[in-house]
Every structure is written in C-alpha cells, then in structure tokens.
Amino acid sequence: xxxxxxxxxxxxxxxxAIIALNLQDELQDSGYTVAGPFTTCGAAFQWLExxxxxxxxxxxxxxxxxxxxxALELSRREVPFLIYSGHRDDHPNLxxxxxxxWIEKPAAPNVLVRACRQLHVGCD
Amino acid sequence: xxxxxxxxxxxxGNCFVSNDILLPHWDETDRLAALRSYRILDTPAExxxxxxxxxxxxxxxxxxxxxxxxxxxxxxxxxxxxxGVRETTLDRSICLSAMLQPGLTVIPSLTDDxxxxxxxxxxxxxxxxxxxxAVLETPEGLPLGALCVLDTVPRGLxxxxxxxxxxxARQVMSQMELRRxxxxxxxxxxxxxxxxxxxxxxxxELHHRVKNTLATVQALVGATGRSSGSFExxxxxxxxxxxxxxxxxxxxxxxxxxxxxLRDLALNELKPFAESRKxxxxxxxxxxxxxxxxxxPIGMALHELTTNAVRHGALSVPDGYVEVRWDIVTDxxxxxxxxxxxxxxxxxxxxxxxxxxxxxxxxxxxxxxxNADVLTEFDAEGLKFRLVAPFVDRRLVPAx
Numbered sequence: 001x002x003x004x005x006x007x008x009x010x011x012x013x014x015x016x017a018i019i020a021l022n023l024q025d026e027l028q029d030s031g032y033t034v035a036g037p038f039t040t041c042g043a044a045f046q047w048l049e050x051x052x053x054x055x056x057x058x059x060x061x062x063x064x065x066x067x068x069x070x071a072l073e074l075s076r077r078e079v080p081f082l083i084y085s086g087h088r089d090d091h092p093n094l095x096x097x098x099x100x101x102w103i104e105k106p107a108a109p110n111v112l113v114r115a116c117r118q119l120h121v122g123c124d
Numbered sequence: 125x126x127x128x129x130x131x132x133x134x135x136x137g138n139c140f141v142s143n144d145i146l147l148p149h150w151d152e153t154d155r156l157a158a159l160r161s162y163r164i165l166d167t168p169a170e171x172x173x174x175x176x177x178x179x180x181x182x183x184x185x186x187x188x189x190x191x192x193x194x195x196x197x198x199x200x201x202x203x204x205x206x207x208g209v210r211e212t213t214l215d216r217s218i219c220l221s222a223m224l225q226p227g228l229t230v231i232p233s234l235t236d237d238x239x240x241x242x243x244x245x246x247x248x249x250x251x252x253x254x255x256x257x258a259v260l261e262t263p264e265g266l267p268l269g270a271l272c273v274l275d276t277v278p279r280g281l282x283x284x285x286x287x288x289x290x291x292x293a294r295q296v297m298s299q300m301e302l303r304r305x306x307x308x309x310x311x312x313x314x315x316x317x318x319x320x321x322x323x324x325x326x327x328x329e330l331h332h333r334v335k336n337t338l339a340t341v342q343a344l345v346g347a348t349g350r351s352s353g354s355f356e357x358x359x360x361x362x363x364x365x366x367x368x369x370x371x372x373x374x375x376x377x378x379x380x381x382x383x384x385x386l387r388d389l390a391l392n393e394l395k396p397f398a399e400s401r402k403x404x405x406x407x408x409x410x411x412x413x414x415x416x417x418x419x420x421p422i423g424m425a426l427h428e429l430t431t432n433a434v435r436h437g438a439l440s441v442p443d444g445y446v447e448v449r450w451d452i453v454t455d456x457x458x459x460x461x462x463x464x465x466x467x468x469x470x471x472x473x474x475x476x477x478x479x480x481x482x483x484x485x486x487x488x489x490x491x492x493x494x495n496a497d498v499l500t501e502f503d504a505e506g507l508k509f510r511l512v513a514p515f516v517d518r519r520l521v522p523a524x
Contacts, residue, residue, distance in 0.1 A: 017492035022343035
C-alpha cells in the first residue's frame with residue numbers, strides 16, 4: 001500500500017458504482033489518490049488492516065450495513081472523514097457522527113473536493 | 125329462536141325425539157364454515173364459557189354440563205364440567221342429534237332410545253342415562269352444537285330448568301358472536317396495518333430511489349462530459365441515458381412487486397428495430413423479473429450496448445442483427461443470471477480507441493455494482509458481451 005507522499009490518500013466507501021467511479025475520477029483530477037472505491041464495509045475493513053488513509057468519504061448505508069464501525073475505526077485512528085449520504089435523519093444509528101461533516105447527495109464535485117481540503121488541511 | 129316451538133309435554137317427560145328428519149335449510153359446508161368463522165375451536169378454556177356450564181349444571185342439578193361444538197369428525201367442548209375430556213369422536217356424540225332439532229332436545233332415558241343404546245358413553249363408562257341439550261344456533265340459523273346437561277340416572281327437566289338451559293344457550297352464542305366480532309375487527313386492523321407498512325416501505329423506497337437516481341444522474345453528467353467531444357454529443361448521449369433510466373423506472377413502478385421483466389428492459393432499447401421487415405433482434409430467455417438492484421444497471425448496460433451497436437456495430441448496417449440470450453443457472457454459490465449479447469452481420473468489432481462511458485459501465489460499473497463477471501469480445505463477426513451475476517430475488521413489498 002505504498003502511497004506517493006505528495007498526494008493525500010482518500011478512502012472512498014460508496015456502493016453505487018457509478019457514483020463511486022465518478023467520485024474517484026473527480027478526486028484524482030483534484031490531486032488525490034483514491035483507496036477503493038469500496039462497496040462494502042467488509043472490503044474497507046480488509047483494506048484498513050494494512051493501511052490508514054489521510055481522510056475518507058463514507059456513504060452512510062452500504063450493502064452490508066451502516067458505515068458505523070468504519071467511522072468508529074477511523075475516529076480511533078484520528079482520520080478525518082465526511083459522510084456523503086441522503087438526509088441525516090434517515091440514519092438514527094449514525095447519530096453519534098452528526099457532528100461530523102455531512103454532505104447531502106447529490107452534491108457538486110467541487111463541494112466534495114472543497115470539503116476534503118478542509119478536512120485535510122495542507123494537502124495543496 | 126326455534127326454541128320457542130318446543131312443546132310443553134316434552135319438558136316433563138316421555139316425549140322422545142322422533143326419527144322424522146327435519147330437512148335442514150343449510151348445507152354442511154356452510155355450517156362448518158360458520159363454525160370455523162368463530163375461530164373458537166381448540167382455543168383454551170375461558171371463564172366466560174366456564175361460568176355458563178357451571179350455571180347450566182347448577183340450574184339443572186346435573187353432574188355434567190358441556191358446550192359442545194360439532195365439527196366434521198369430532199365434537200369439541202369449549203367448556204365442560206364433570207366430563208373430563210375436551211373432545212370426543214362423533215360416534216359418541218348425542219349433541220349431533222340434538223343439534224338437528226330446533227330448540228331443546230330432552231332424552232329422559234338414553235337406554236330407551238334406539239339411537240343411543242350403542243353409544244359407548246351410554247353402554248359403558250360413564251353410563252350416561254339422561255341428556256338435555258339446547259341448540260347453539262347462529263343468527264343465520266346454522267346449528268353449531270349444543271349447550272347440554274347430562275346425568276347418569278334417567279330424569280327430566282322442570283319448565284324453569286328448560287327455560288334456563290335455553291337462555292344460557294343464547295348467552296353462549298352471544299359470547300361467541302362477541303369474540304367473532306373482536307377477531308374480525310383485529311383482522312381488519314391487522315390488514316390496515318399491513319397496508320400502512322407497505323405504504324411506508326414504498327415511500328422510503330421512493331425517497332431512496334429519487335436520491336440515488338439524482339446522484340446517479342449527476343455522476344452520469346460527469347462521466348458523459350468526460351467522454352464527449354462536443355456539447356451536442358454530450359447533450360444527445362446524456363439525454364438518451366436519462367430516458368433509458370426513466371423507462372426502467374417506469375417498468376419498476378408499474379409492477380406490484382416493483383420488479384421489471386428482463387425482456388421488457390431489452391425491448392425498451394431495441395423497440396425502434398421491431399418494425400423492420402427483416403428481424404433485427406432476437407430475445408431468447410425465460411420470464412425473469414429483476415428487482416431495482418439488478419434492473420437499473422442491466423437496463424443501463426442494454427442501453428449502452430444498443431447505442432454502440434447503432435453507432436458502430438450490427439445495428440449500423442441493414443443486415444446486422446443482435447441476439448440477446450439470458451437464463452438463470454444454479455451453481456454452488458447460488459442462482460446466477462447469465463446474459464449474452466451477440467452481434468452478427470455487421471462490421472467487425474474493434475476495441476474503442478479511448479474508454480467512453482459505455483465501456484466503463486460494462487467493464488467497471490457492472491462488476492462493482494452487481495458483482496458481475498463480464499467478458500467483452502471484439503469478434504470479426506461483431507461484438508460479444510457476456511455477463512454472469514448473482515441473481516438476487518429481493519422482494520421489496522410483502523405479499524398479501
């Protein structure tokens with residue numbers, strides 16, 4: 001999992017493939033390296049066993065359940081993340097992350113990229 | 125009630141129930157349906173009914189009292205005192221005969237009545253000798269059984285006892301009517317709860333689908349934009365993708381189960397070629413309904429394949445045609461959907477010089493979205509695309 005030190009590594013957890021791939025393209029165009037995109041929490045966990053990203057974009061609900069455990073693990077490692085999802089009221093089991101950055105779907109790519117830059121300052 | 129027709133002589137004595145069969149105005153199927161509609165058979169004892177047999181036994185001064193309901197092969201006792209069992213076979217039933225008479229049936233001496241001398245309960249233990257039963261009759265006049273009192277010595281009933289037994293029989297029916305009304309109300313409530321649940325599910329699904337669709341459309345803008353040379357090209361490809369998505373959603377929404385037939389998904393794309401005198405496409409496969417999870421990506425794949433065939437492949441020349449074959453196969457890992465797109469009679473297929481959204485969709489989106497194994501072959505005879513994906517038969521709405 002070698003990462004070029006100049007480009008911040010962003011983990012993308014999103015189970016809508018078209019959205020995920022577009023996100024990947026947008027992030028790469030904006031100078032990020034993308035880990036993933038992962039479509040399940042299981043796959044993201046497997047990757048996290050051997051690596052830690054600089055930041056993460058998490059969809060609230062994946063095919064194998066809410067992203068809660070991943071969000072907890074990232075918090076433990078002090079990795080900043082944002083949640084990219086429908087309305088936050090849809091996710092009572094993610095209430096503890098309501099103070100995190102939530103971006104409502106769909107958001108313009110520059111909104112997401114700007115939010116990433118704010119989460120991970122000094123990547124330019 | 126029929127009980128009013130009960131004649132005075134019978135109360136005190138020696139009037140045996142005659143053998144002349146009253147022709148019933150009901151049939152047994154209706155009678156059994158009515159009995160079952162009370163949903164009382166095989167329910168536990170309830171104090172309301174226990175009290176009524178206690179009262180009957182006490183009023184008639186008999187050791188035994190029963191609320192007997194006659195089913196097709198047994199009589200079952202909702203309440204009993206002095207008898208010790210909850211049901212017997214019909215060959216032991218006296219109520220079966222009593223039930224066929226209107227009002228009250230009194231048999232002062234069972235051993236003197238040829239219909240009952242062979243009855244095991246009369247011949248052997250507990251040597252029943254006396255029977256009096258008031259028919260339990262629905263408001264529609266269907267007999268369900270009897271409230272009866274029994275004794276082991278021959279005897280009769282006084283007028284007061286006969287009156288009480290018939291009144292209590294009507295009370296039994298009132299209790300049964302009440303519980304049926306409650307059961308029916310509960311069923312109506314449960315049904316409306318189920319309808320509400322379905323509504324909630326559908327609204328949630330719709331909300332989810334709208335959000336997802338908007339996010340997908342937004343991603344499509346990006347992806348189409350990156351692979352378009354001009355605004356006109358972008359505008360045409362993008363609009364066509366959106367209308368294809370819309371058609372898939374039409375199919376999903378029209379269906380009660382919120383599923384779309386695979387055949388119709390293919391027809392959505394290939395319909396413009398249906399009018400041609402020469403057949404331009406063949407759809408070969410069983411009737412398969414796809415849930416939204418599969419229908420949306422597969423609808424998009426069929427759109428990209430058709431668009432490509434029209435621009436570069438078999439549908440770009442008059443003699444070319446497309447064969448779409450599908451099936452469900454079962455292997456160790458479960459059921460799998462196989463889909464094959466084969467083009468013939470057109471120009472030789474060549475890999476695209478740069479990856480557009482169409483090939484991204486087939487090559488990267490499908491594996492990621494629906495765990496599909498995909499294979500694209502650029503044959504001299506035309507393009508061949510093959511997909512194998514887990515077939516998830518997820519039903520969104522419950523069946524009623």
